[in-house]
Amino acid sequence: MNGPYSRQPQLGMDPDAGTVIDSEKLGQSARRQAGVVVKGALTGAAVALLLIVVSVPRYSATETILLDEERNELLNQVSALPNAVRSDATVQSELEILRSQVLAVEVVKRLNLDQDADFMDPPVDLVSRIMGNVTSISGFFSSSKAPIGPPVDPAIAAREAAAGILREHLYVERVGRSFVLLLAYSDHNPQRAAAVARAYGDSYVQFQLTSQSKLAVNAGQWVSERLKVLAERSQEATSAVQEFRSRHNLVEYQGNLLTDQQQSDLTTALVTASADVAQLRARVQSFEAMMNVEKPDVLAVSALETLTPSDETMAALRTDYINARRNWTGIVAERGEDHPQALQLKKQMDILEQTIGEELNRAVLATKAQFEIARSREASLRDDLSSFADRVTGDDKVMGQLAQLEAVADTYATVYRDFLERYEITAQQENFPIASVRIISPADLPDRPSSPRKKALLGMGLILGALIGIVIGALREMGPVRLRTPKDTTDRSGLPCAGLTPSPRRKLDTEQRRVLTRTLNRARQDLDRMVAQQAGVGRIVALVPVDAVADAFPITSFAETLSANGERVLVVDAGGLTPGQVQRLNALERVETWKLSDIPARDDATDRLRERFQTVLLCLPSLTRTTFPDALARAADASILILPWGSITPDFLADAIQLHGENLRPIASTVLVGADLKRARLYMRRGDFEERLLHAV
Incomplete structure (x- = not known):
């Protein structure tokens, strides 16, 4: 073998092994798979367009409901059974009430939806029809069978079915952390969508009023039964008190027992007498202390109040003495003590001083006499009170029994009055026309379909199709080279x-x-x-x-x-x-x-x-x-x-x-x-x- 390619080939070598990520190669991969991504996006858009074409347009009507705190506080003021404070759990409970089967049945009755053929058999789009067929086929092959129960009234079954349709297309949510609830209902008929949303709001308000009325009626019945029992027991307790008093000869005077009244009067009189004795004793001792000196100042002593008839006489004599002394002082200062007029005034002053002293002695004697009288009265009252106490000491057990009977009677009387007041308020609340919720925005007639959302569905189809294309392209690129x-x-x-x-x-x-x-x-x-x-x-x-x-x-x-x-x-x-x-x-x-x-x-x-x-x-x-x-x-x-x-x-x-x-x-x-x-x-x-x-x- 000769030539430039006579060498053995380097089979199976991967020139990219161990290299870092090449951005240019990534770009090449993106360009290679761009067609797949575009085809996926177009396919997704085509599927979305098909769904839009075969979908049945639905119209959504929204009712806005406020859980009114002001009305809730008003109900708390007038109600014997105050409403609970609004909390997250309470608001969630209200949402579940709006979604409940009971409220849906009320709306069905209000609008006669179970008799509306268009509502009971609405037009179904292709996707829903396919899903329904799949569900039917899967149910046919399912091993479980529905239990056979007693026959159901066709009218009731129709209402239940209509309520189920309502709940399928009902949407309820809370606006943020507020007490505002949004209730939306969608239907292929815009007039019916608005009517159902308004009926839901009205039924919810009526449900609140009915619930309060039923609660008040039930509470009134229970309170009425308790009132009968309490009236009998209160009467029995009062009769027992009166019978006990008659048996032990306990007479009541001005709301108190006669023995108690007598003892209270004697005690009050003894306290008053003791105070008088103490006051007179102090007065006598003061007079004696001032009069027993070697040369008492009669004029100063006479200025004290003796609380006797001599007070007026001594006051007049003291005034004359003061006037004469003033004149004598003026004449002595001008003409001397030997002046005849000065001597005459001096003599008059001596006579007045002697007269004041005599009158003062009589007043002191009168005060001593009052002191002795007060002491005698105090001793007499003390003896009377002691004798009375000795006489009633043996009746303590009787009085204790009487106190127990009176306490029982007072307790029953207090409870009876409280229940009677609650019964009157509860009876008034049975027809109290205020609910703790109100409609702040009634549902309007929708002017455009709320679903399908064409732009959103097309956009979602494009995005999902593109994502699927990206996944397919990535799998193709990650496959064997x-x-x-x-x-x-x-x-x-x-x-x-x-x-x-x-x-x-x-x-x-x-x-x-x-x-x-x-x-x-x-x-x-x-x-x-x-x-x-x-x-x-x-x-x-x-x-x-x-x-x-x-x-x-x-x-x-x-x-x-x-x-x-x-x-x-x-x-x-x-x-x-x-x-x-x-x-x-x-x-x-x-x-x-x-x-x-x-x-x-x-x-x-x-x-x-x-x-x-x-x-x-x-x-x-x-x-x-x-x-x-x-x-x-x-x-x-x-x-x-x-x-x-x-x-x-x-x-x-x-x-x-x-x-x-x-x-x-x-x-x-x-x-x-x-x-x-x-x-x-x-x-x-x-x-x-x-x-x-x-x-x-």
Whole structure:
């Protein structure tokens, strides 16, 4: 083996192994799979458009409900059974009430929906019909059977079915953390959608009023029963108290027992008498202390209040004394003490002082007399109170029993009054026309369908289709690497590659013909370099398909290329040609087509073929066939491997060559046949030689 490609090929090598992520290759992958993504997006949009076309438009009407805290507080003020404080759990309970079967049945009754044929049998879109059929089929094969119960009234069954339809198309939610609830209902009839939403709001308000009324009625009945029991027990307790008093002769005066009243009066009188004695004792002691001095100041003592009739007399005498003393002082200051008028005033003052002293003595004696009287009264009251206490000491047990009976009677009376008050309030609340909820935004007639949402559905279809396309493209890119470019073939297998040939099943345009001619010329050049022609000696070349490619290799064009320089070319059909190829080859000049059986079975058969023809092409069957003619392949001077474009992997090629490596002659070149040139460019780097070569003139 000689020539530049006589070395052993580096089979199965991966030039990208161990390399980092190449952004340019990622871009190439994106460009290659862009068509898949676009097709997926268009398919998703088409499916979405189909769903829009076959869907039944539905109209949605929304009712806004407020859980009114002000009304709730008003109910708490007037109700004997106050409402609970609004909490998240309470609001969630209200949402479940709106979704309940009970409220749905009330709406059905209000609007007579069970008698509306259009409501009970609404138009169904294609998707729902398919899902219903699938459900029916799965239910048919299901092993479980519905339990057989008692017969149901058809009217009730119709209402239940209508309520189920309502609940399927009802949507209720809370607005944020507020006490506002949104109730939306959708229907294919906009008038009915608005009517149902309004009926739901009205039924919910009526449900609140009815619930409060029922609660008040039930509470009133219970309170009424308790009132009867409490009235009987209170009457019995009061009668027991009165009977006990009569039996023990306990008379009540001004709300208290007579003995208690007497003892209270005596105690009050004794306290008052003791206070009077203490006051008089202090007054007498004060007078005696001031009068028992060597020369008492009568005028100063007389200024004290004695609480006797002498107080007025002493006040008048003291006034006269003060006036006389004032005049005496003035005369003495002007004329002296010996003046007759001064002497007269001095005498008058002495008489007044003596008179005041006598009157003061009488007042002191009167005070002492009052003191003695008060002491006697205090002693008398103390004796009376002591005697009374001794008399009632033996009745303590009776009084204790009476206190117990009175406590029981008072308790029953208090409870009875409280229950009576609650009963009156509860009776008023039975018809209290205020609910703790109100409608703040009635449902309006919808003017446009709420579903299907055409733009959103189309956008979702595009996005989902594109995502599916991206997934498919990523799976395709992550699959085994397949040989699609000459550079990949050379880099990954170490074999020379002449280029690409377009699919022969289509009519070739100018560019495709140019690519085909260039590839075949390069294949001839590779062959010439591998097996140089000698004068009078031809060459035998084996055309070996690696996989079943049938008529993918343009054998006619290749033979024509070899004969263009005046060479005589023999094409031997060893199982690799089709009848159509044979027919086209026979139409060429300087080209002959033989069957393998046409070659004489002689030892020098190959030498004779070399003498007669410059190039002998052995068209062998695929390497994947179990009947591959290894002996015939060994007779060739060189081999050209025919690789189906985008169908085989480097490992597949390596395994095939390794299996037949001893029989294959040096591989002069490889050709990628049946290529899609537009797609092939997507596997080439932009600006590379082979990418530019595809566009070369």
